[in-house]
Amino acid sequence: MDSCLQDKILAGESKVLEFKEILPQGDKIAKTVIAFSNTSGGQLIIGVGDDRTIKGIDPDVDIFELQDRVASIIYDLCYPNILPEFYTTNVDGKLLFIIEVYRGNLLPYYLKKEGRNHGTYVRIGSSNRKADVETVIDLERQRINRSFDEEICFDTSFDSLDLTPLQKRFEARGKILDIEKLKSLKLVQEEHGHLYPSQALLILLGVRENATVKCARFKGTTMGSFIDKKEYSGDLFSQLDQVEMFIKNHLHLAGVIKGLQREDRYEIPMEAIREVILNAYVHRDYINLGRDIKVGIYDDIVNIVSPGGFPSSITIEDVLAGRSETRNKAIARVFKELDYIEQWGSGIKRIFSWCEEAGVAKPLITEKGDFVDVELYREYTSVQESVQDDVGKKLTVSESVSESVSESVSESVSEKKRINLNEKQIMTLEFCSLPRTSKEIFDMLEVTYHSRNIKLYITALVKQKLLIRTNPDNPKDKNQKYITTEAGKLYVEENDNRRKTR
Template sequence: MNDFLTLGSDGRVVDHEGKTLDYKRDLSGSEGVLRTVVAFANSAGGRLVVGVADDRSVVGVDDPVTAEMRLANLIADSIRPQLLPTIELITLDGRTVLVANVPVGGQRPYYLKEAGRYGGAYVRLGSSNRRATRLLTDDLARGAGSRTFDRQINPQADIDDIDPPVLERLLDRPIGEEELLTLELVGRENGRLRPTNAGLLVACPGPQRFFPHAWVQCGRFRGRDGLDLVDQADVRGPLPLAVDEVMSFLQRHRFLRAEFGAGDPEWNWRRRDISSIPETAIRELVVNALVHSSYSYGGTAIKVIFYDRAIVVESPGGLVPGVTIEQITHGVSVQRNPALARVFREAGLVELWGMGLRTVIRDLADGGYEPPDIEELHERLRVTVRIPDHDPRRFTPARPRKIAGAGGGTGARASESSEQMIKSDHQVDSPSHQVDSLSHQVGRLDESALGVLIAVSERDLSRSELLAGLGLTNETRNARRHLDPLLEAGLIEWTVPDRPNSRLQRYRITDAGRARLNSPLGAAE
């Protein structure tokens, strides 16, 4: 029964070739057919359809039964270990095609017998087949077995290469010998404790001595072509500690803006700094890269690149055999490094198995960002998150998805940040005001003055309330610094002007203050 091949109005098959689907016109090019079958078995499985041309037109096979036998014999005679896909005959538009359903093999690596294990193994990359390198071939074998690379004892290391205090600080508890064994960070060999690869990656002060590529390369590139390198950092050391260091690098190059009204309902004008990049989603991508990269063979480091209009996280190893991009975005989780993943989980760096990319997609959508672009390259996986143009001359923040809160909205207003000054036309809904263009921002008032104006534009407030909202104590020196200049400028006024020390005294905005609040003068250029 055909449940996947659909014809369009033009008579062509609708589905395009991809990681798990390949079309062949006939069996005349048997080498290409066999490479595809091997690549499917070593990757995520797939369907080989014979009788469909490259343009997806259905040509069929002339003698279906003979073609079926020939395909079965080719696979049986030419591929090792033995592989037994199911072969079906399907009718499309009055023509018969062959469909070989190739599962993910349990005895990887599969290879062409004549070329041998290290010359005839292929993997699927998009809609093409790539010959596996010797190291990747060995990695396929490890992945098919029960003893993954991270669980294997490292023959070059000794127990003294693990620093227990590093692990204890990470997990926030004492770690003894039995727990090291339970976590598979050490193993017994000839009666001695020896570190596993996972143990070295998470608890060795310098794991790069054993895995030269197990580090993170960070870069900030400017310009439309992304070639102007303005900052870089090499993050080395135990992998779990790399997460905060990578995020610190990215935060050096973000913009900040202040929102007022996103806090406690009673103090609905308190300031909250909002990052110009989706930090929660990016952090999850960095964690995923550290946990799921392949450390079993040399190559490039994990890369985190901050461009003007995108942040790219690229990890070596590509997808784990058996999964596709579509599957991982829907929560399918196959762990390349289960022992490493467990430590990240117990350290609180991973919340729920299989939720990583789903969480990223959700967080990006909530923040007003596009879904990430996920590309499987040769022995690498690249995730690209599109961000607002971070050229300061063109920056406009993303518009978050509106989520109802205590006041029926976020109650936020944008302002310049003390860390970086940005130009923004960010729109934020509030119960009684709306900021929807650059003309609604106040430019040359400092943030505390802006916060006071916004606060008293909502309701009259006492001195203690205003200073508390600024995070200050109710002292005269603080009032002189933050409130008196606004009084003297005529932007705010007392509600009891003839009795400055009245217990009923409040501050309110004046017409001049309201005009200044809504004036484009002084806005960031």
């Protein structure tokens, strides 16, 4: 089996991957095929258990008869017609049967017997979910290449809207926002001599009730209690400014000497933070009125959560490779016109580049169900630095700290830079005093066997030489174990001492 497919199986089921130990019943096959067709495509692999164990199918099965049987099920139960590819692959003497489905062009696809409104399925995370009416309508929009924000709101009077916030942004760029410009940007449409606003205009002006953002500074690394919280509404551009200021008020500001000049900088590059926030506003799902953007600041990360997964035709791998697909075309057009967007598809690479230049860990971007989660890791320094908190009080920090910026901190610490790990990473180091498999580690942490957790709780520790593989010559050995290094043991000991002295 090629290593790419093997890696996929080890990572577990996802938006584009589903396992079945044996061929399921017709309806279950049809629902998965329909969900893949309506979303990003995917592979249904027969012969793999839910625990990722490769079982294989009966080696004596007539493959051609099996292909014909599955093709008949799909043809009989699904509409419009779906044409997947069927093939087999041999893994250590065990045969896998793969049904590969591509995203369709005739959206929405649905079960014939249930009809379009009740038989449409989409892929959310690793499960098939029956689409609600709004989702079915959105699939129809995708078929004709129209976005939700371009739709006209005939029940809202254009004359009732205050365009001042938008006009000021255009004026600041030396541009005029007149009726013709509004039309060209698809913010208004004229019908029978009357102007009507698009959804995009209502969203940009903050008229829609879910065009809001909630921000919170939590104490510690969990959501157990908060120190500060704010909710911002109004036009999106003002929200962007307010969110940026909220984050700045809760990040450490360090003085860095460049040449003969002192330069103040935040522990996370503000350029990277702005880009993540901008992406959240431009690419989020505005259809569902019950959700909004959430910004959480913890001792170890800044977490920005955006409603709606990635656009249906792309996956996380596509996004990280620089592929761009805009969910809200009219909104994106306005942000591009105002120079908030530099170049389509370049945002993620720039975020990584800014963090790398600042010596900060690469942000973690994941698609969790029907929302996108971005974690920007806070960078701590061992030099004396002045930190401005949200009430203007100077805080002197002499070590890497994870205390609230509203608390005064002054500690005597080692001069060397300290690696900062979260609680579960420390638990991993403690647990691996004896050789442990990745499954044993994840069972102990009570987390799922997911690529994100592999990177966070194993790979990151290996890279920092706090954890080593017992078989370093074969990193992908299925019997691989991990053991804490002397440096890792020293970190755990120092961490225990710091806790005792607090």
